[in-house]
Amino acid sequence: MPYRSILCALLLLFCGSPQAQTPATPVISYTRDVQPIFTERCIACHACYDSACQLNLGSSEGAARGASKVPVYDGYRSRAQAPTRLFIDGFGPEQWRHKGFYSVLDAQGSQAALMARMLELGRQAPLAPNAKLPDGIVLGLERQNMCPMPGEFNAYAGAHPREGMPLAVTGLTDGQYHTLQAWLAQGAPVDQQAVQPNPSEARQITEWEAFLNAPGARESLVGRWLFEHLYLAHIFFDRGQSGHFFQWVRSRTPSGQPIDLIASRRPDDDPGTTFYYRLWPVEGAIVYKTHITYPFDAAKMARIKQLFYTGDWQVTRLPGYGPQHRANPFETFAQIPAGARYQFMLDNADYFVDTFIRGPVCRGQIATDVIRDNFWVMFQAPEHDLYVTDSQYRAKATPLLAMPGQNDDVGSVLALWLRYRDKRNAYEALRRDTYGDAPPPSWSSLWAGNNNALLSIFRHFDSATVTKGLVGEIPQTLWLFDYPLLERTYYQLAVNFDVFGNVAHQAQTRLYFDLIRNGAEVNFLRLMPADSREDYLDDWYQNGGKLKMWLDYQKIDDSKPTGLVLIKKDPKADFARQLLARYATLNANPDPINRCTGAYCSRPGAAPLIQEAEQSLSRLASRPAGGLQVIDRMPEATMLRVDDGQGHRVIYSVLRNRAHSNVAFLLGESSRYQPALDTLTVFPGVMTSYPNFMFNVPASEVPSFVDQMMAVKDAAGFEKIVDHWGIRRSHPQFWFYFHDLTTYLQETNPVNAGVLDMNRYENL
Incomplete structure (x- = not known):
């Protein structure tokens, strides 16, 4: 049936004939009928700065704003871009048209709205149920979005006949499709308050x-x-x-x-x-x-x-x-007692670490490739933080704590970087020498004020997640924040980071975050025996990392003793064991699955069927890929839904921890992978904003699932598992399972629940 005939039929269906229509005839409500469809089927890809074509369908304002050909994420632009933040940089369609956005809701003469045609294109090419997508459809960060304007739609449809909307996923129901088409045919009226x-x-x-x-x-x-x-x-x-x-x-x-x-x-x-x-x-x-x-x-x-x-x-x-006050908040706010500032951040440490690790910028590889895939975070107690307690030290340190990124002149990047690197290293030398004259650090040096005191961070390539408590195996590195380090990280990666900035701004941010990571590692090393510190650094900075240490980092203190009594053979592991024992009441997430120390490797409070499932899942956890080859087939963040068959289910995150010889360089990350050392962390909860895949496994079948995972030797073996338990983008119930992740968040952590992003959901 021709497209215009379909619209006419829809108008008759929903609105009646012109003669029969009366003022009492109900029209489609944006609030009641349309936004729920967008929320269920669209905003998993169309929200935040990384929305395809900047089309944000989380609100009527975003829908009316429309789309843009200009991407927010462009790591090569030489000039900063005008910001296009929804509800901030423009209001109403007219203002957004002046900023280069074009409508996806308005009909174009005899042509239906662009959204209507995109939905029809998607309708014409349904996916085979739970089958892999055609190879020609590019997904994820590698996709180059076409962002056709209304007049370019026909060319787009001819070149990409299988790439209508929703893109490469189980589509709308009949009712949803007809509702949206009728709403668009009515002129896309909005009643949202x-x-x-x-x-x-x-x-x-x-x-x-x-x-x-x-x-x-x-x-x-x-x-x-x-x-x-x-x-x-x-x-x-x-x-x-x-x-x-x-x-x-x-x-x-x-x-x-x-x-x-x-x-x-x-x-x-x-x-x-x-x-x-x-x-x-x-x-x-x-x-x-x-x-x-x-x-x-x-x-x-x-x-x-x-x-x-x-x-x-x-x-x-x-x-x-101005720039100087942005560069150094320690000078700007020097009159406020440092102890008050630091304690406020400690009280809410999970929030602050979340702002710069998970963050609102939605695509963070410029920052995340400077951190390990899994590590633990602790904080220095204020009474042992010399920046808080020693005014003379604070006066010397404050001028050295300025951060780059305020000047985005591309030609000045190297000179600016060297200037700020030297300041930072002068500060590290001052800190090293001043703390060297202080009493050795002990357990009392660690802050233990509330359950924000111990955090775990997991990187998923271009995003990362923070969770309270010590989750996963004992990591390769641990971070210790003091006040100068915590505040600088927050200002560098949150307050002063401009997602619309140019390559110079982004490079300076990335390079300085490398110094921050090194500072957090060095802070932790002071807790280790002096004669072990260089060995740990050698392990963390392999494969050219020593060159980076020589070029850009300050020499560490390898002589002043620690105040801790640790086993000489493996002091870091002994520290972790003692930390877990000493701070057990503050550890928000005990983890017997990944750190099983006895016969029982499940959470004691779980239901019996779930305990049995976790006992089996523990066999996958914390084992290097050299002995568990399936890890090489796993994406960064996989969701595992375990259903006990009695109306209950538990969602687990199965996170791939990629091992690196070092994370000290801006480019060439893949050359520093150590895949034989990769591991999996398995833990209950949704520990990513961007699920890469999902399995649905009845609790009774978890042992078989684990057995088959452990037996995988090649792609064919893994594909059998995906065929049996996997929820592909084409699964008939894809949206039920995908949104069940949000439902689970609402049940277990309601204040923090929200719709997850499927832009990184892979075609396994």
């Missing part, structure tokens, strides 16, 4: 805005520091409505008036006018990869007052804005 705070939220918003905007120099400086540290947070309130979140912004208007947003590139840019800190609702569907939550309640406000407003410290002058 902005989120409105409930009475309790409104009252607390007023209280918090008054608090951050309180008059006085001290209040202004604290308010600025808090804003710069909370601007990424999705705030939720005590007695708030489920699903309601709010963000801090700067507005030209005070509380009680409509927000007049100041859309600066960075939160520490000069606002250029009088401004007020305001809380406004997070609009649109919640997607997990950008959803970094933070609670506000009376106890939180009391804690902030205790930290920042006790004592008699004063502000003699308010700092300005």
Whole structure:
């Protein structure tokens, strides 16, 4: 049937004939009918900065904004790009058209809307149930999106007849397809209303805005520091409505008036006018990869007052804005007691590490290729942090803590890098020598204030995940943050990182993060026996890494003793064992699956069938690929759904930990892989924003699944497993299983739940 005939039939079906239609005839509601379809079938690929063609379907504003041919992620651009942040850099279709976006909803003369034609193209090429996709369809980061404009659709459809929407995945149901087509034929009307705070939220918003905007120099400086540290947070309130979140912004208007947003590139840019800190609702569907939550309640406000407003410290002058103040927040906020700043970050360490490890930028390989695939994080206790306790040391260290990235002149990259590298190394030398004169570090040197004290980080190539507790095998490296290191990491990778920046900005960010990683490793090494430190460095910096140590890193302290008593044969492993024992009550996620030390390798509180499944799964965990060849076939982050057949299921993350000879260089990562040393971590929960694949295995079949995984020798053997238990993109129930991951998050961690991203879901 010709396309226009289909639309006519749909109009008759949904709206009736022109003669029969009356004002009472219901029209399709965007809020009730359309956005739920976008949320279920579209935003898994169309949300955040890495949305294909910048088409964000998480809200009516994003749908109306449309698409753009200009990608946000471009590692080669020589000039910074104008930002295109939804709800920030433009409002309404007209403003976005001036920024180069084109409509996907508007009909073009006799031609239907671009979205309608893309959906029809997808409808014409259904996928074979649970079969591999045709080889010609490129997915993931290797895909070059065409982003055809309406007038270019026919050429696109001719060249890519199997690449309509939704792309390379089980499509819309009949009802969803007809609803969207009828809505588009009606002119895509929108009835979506902005989120409105409930009475309790409104009252607390007023209280918090008054608090951050309180008059006085001290209040202004604290308010600025808090804003710069909370601007990424999705705030939720005590007695708030489920699903309601709010963000801090700067507005030209005070509380009680409509927000007049100041859309600066960075939160520490000069606002250029009088401004007020305001809380406004997070609009649109919640997607997990950008959803970094933070609670506000009376106890939180009391804690902030205790930290920042006790004592008699004063502000003699308010700092300005500009590159120098962005480069060195230690100078900018020097008048606020360092102990208050550090303790606030420690209280909420999981949030802060999440901002720069998981982050909201959605594609982070520029930063993630500088870190190992799995490592543990600890924090130095404030009373043992000399930057906090020793004012003379702090005065010497502060000028050396400036960070690059404020000047994006491509021609100056090398000179800027050398300048900041030398400053950082001068700081490391000062730290080494000053701590060398201090008492040796002991167990009391580690902060143990709450269950944020111990964190695990897993890298999944171009993204990473943070989880509370010590998860997985004892890692090759561990990090120890002190205040200067934690604050610099946050400012370098969150506050001052510009996703729209040019290659110079991105290179400086990446290179300095390499120094941060090295600093965290060296901090940890002070806990090891002095005569073991060089050996650990040699292990961490193989295959050219020693050259990098000689070129760019400061020499470590290899003579001052540790205050810990550790087994000489393997002090790092002994440290890890003692850490797990000493801080067992703070370890949010005990892990018998990956660190099985006896006959029972499952969580004691799990149901019997699940315990049996975990006992079997432990056979896959923490074994090098040299003895478990299936690892070489596994993607970075696989979801395993284990169903006990009694109405319950547990979701596990099966994470591939790629071994590297070193992670010290900007280019050539694949040449430093050590695949025979790769391992798997198996742990309950969704530990990625980007699932790469999924298996659905009845609990009774887990032993057979594990047996077959252990027996895999080649691609054919692995494909049999995928055929039997795998959920391919073409699976008839793909969307049920995919969204069950979000359902599981809602059941186990409701505040932090959101729709996951399937852009990296592989064609296994």
